[in-house]
Amino acid sequence: MTVFIYQNAVANLRTEIEQSRLDQLTQAKVIVDGRIKELSEIASRISYDKRLTPYRVHDPIFSGEAIQSLDQYKSTSSIIDEILLYFHKDGKIYSSQGLYDLDVFAKAFNFQNWPKDKLFEDLNTVKFPSMRPEIASKTSTSMLQRMLAYLVPITPNNPTPHGTVMYLIKESELSDLIGSVLGNYQGLTYILDSAGHILVDNRQGEALSGSGAKSLIELPAGISERTINGKPHSVVSVKSDTNGWTYVTAMPSSQFFSSVLHVRSFMILLFCITVLVGAAAALLLARMQYRPISNLVEFAASSSGGERPQGAAAASGNELDRIRSALQAYSSRIDLQEPFARNHFLSMVLKYGNVQSLSPELQRTFELRFDRAHHFAAVIGSGANAGTPNEREERQELIQLLNQIEFPELHAIGYGVELPQLDQLALIVSFDSDGRQPAFDRLREIVEAVRASLLDVTEDIPSIGVGTCYGSPDQLNQSFIEACSAFEHRASVEPGSVTYFEKLSDAPNQADWIPGNAxxxxxxxxxxxxxxxxxxxxxxAMRNLHASRPSALLTRCICFDLLNTMLRTASELGLHGAAQDFAPAAIYGNSLDELERSFLTLASRICGQVEQNVQKEEQSLTDRISAYIDEHYADHSLSLESVAFTFSVSPSHVSRSFKEKIGLNFIQYIWQKRLEQVIVQLRTTSDPLKDIIMRVGYQDTPNFTRKFKKETGYTPGQYRKLFSENEQARHLSETDDE
Incomplete structure (x- = not known):
């Protein structure tokens, strides 16, 4: 910030000085151009003055009047030192002081770098106004004066002039006009003619060769940078449109910096203050900001089962690196568990519905959308148990296909769900209808599209049970129940067929009877x-009985039909005590409201018993799986999929139930078993670490070593050495006690 402010101050000051010089130089140009224009106007008046005609000038009577008139013209301009009038081929020249023979004139003025022959030639041949630069003339006092000779042919602008008016101008007269441009700065000021000759040279502290000055005429008008005498200079140039002269100033760039010494001192002071205050603020903020980072490190260490390193261990690492490592580990776990979590989420949708009450954050995380107008569930199964490798591979392809399947032309999207049974998958479909066809027709088109996609993956023709289409995703649990009913009904039709719950017989045998599909x-x-x-x-069903009010006999028959369905289902589930919980004789004496409460109670007991049985089965399954892992943990090919297919359940079901019952996920449980065995062998054997790791089923030694250190705080080699030293110390202590 200090350097920026300092450079900005210098740049601003330099711009102001250069712009001021440009303005002053332009003003000097205007003044000089005005003076030169006055000289041309005086020459024009001389050419038309009757007193200064060749006849009057040569006449002895009127020659004095001519000399007097020249003196009057001289006094009209402050820059004229002498004015002379010469007529071509004449042997005399006339001035404000008197009449000179040419030889006498040449000796009187004695121009150093303007020979007499060249002087007479220029007086007779000049046809355009021209300035003769740097003529050093010797006066009567023998002192040299730098003068300029300005020759103007008369009559002006005449192609055949008859004479010449010559003005002698002291260089100091023009030099003083542009002397104010530099002011207090060292530098150069020049006026150059159109040929690059130096007309006026005003310098302070340095000089420039003639060739160097001539090169300045090539510069464009305005402000530019140029190296002069080996130093960088700021050059300002202005060109006259009247006579083609160039006005130039050149100033060493280093002077700009010397002009801001007080600014630099202030900047250095500001810099020192900023450093001191900034350092104090940085230390304070660092302490304040480190606190949450420290807490996060402790959280990461505690979550990973380790302790925060202290002393040298802490110095060798970096808190942010440890946080990053922890986050990467968590991310890896999340990536591993996300498919199972997604499947569990969709399983809850199928079981309970109520999509709107489920976490919107999870829906966004799993990229699930239930924002379409119609929703239904389908159950897909081939009847194969997926026990062979080919069947397993085919099942994985089906899961991958149905994970998220879209049909843009049908405005439909589907999400696959793994069911506990290996031969079944569920599919949740949401779609929009175009309003020109019934929703069921669009549903049929979607199911056929799904079936066609399945046939591209599997050789077996799958059977599909399709539930009713509902307008809210909260009713997907009902559609799933209907899809399961339709799928079970497939036994009565040919294999590989599609069964729609809506197409099952929903007409009762006679009025008031409960429909068969219900x-x-x-x-x-x-x-x-x-x-x-x-x-x-x-x-x-009970509301329909209330509304239709059939006869008592028909009411009892309908109630028995409902009760028989519930008791038959309970019997199929192995719940043989359900019939004793509900006395059929109660149908005769109870009202419809009491019957409804009794039916609901019976249904609740059956569903509760089913839940208990499922939990027992899952616990038993988990126990059998954990025992299987305890026996086969050393098998490097052991995986979630292989265990799932061994026990004929889906991998997602194994993952979910294992986590719920054991408290660890499948991968963590296997890792703990292998870690425990490695620790035992490190303590009890001297076998190489690589052999031990291979024996417990782990093939990646570096990765195992890294995870081992993360769990225990030591590498396997350090752990073995530490345990050996502790054993020796304990043994010595026991010996001393004896």
């Missing part, structure tokens, strides 16, 4: 443990 949906909701869907079906 009873099917009730049965499936109980099997899935979805009490919300079962309750909606029961409440809907």
């Amino acid at each position: 009873l099917m949906k009730l049965s499936q909701s109980l099997k899935q443990g979805s009490f919300d869907v079962a309750a909606q079906i029961i409440e809907s």
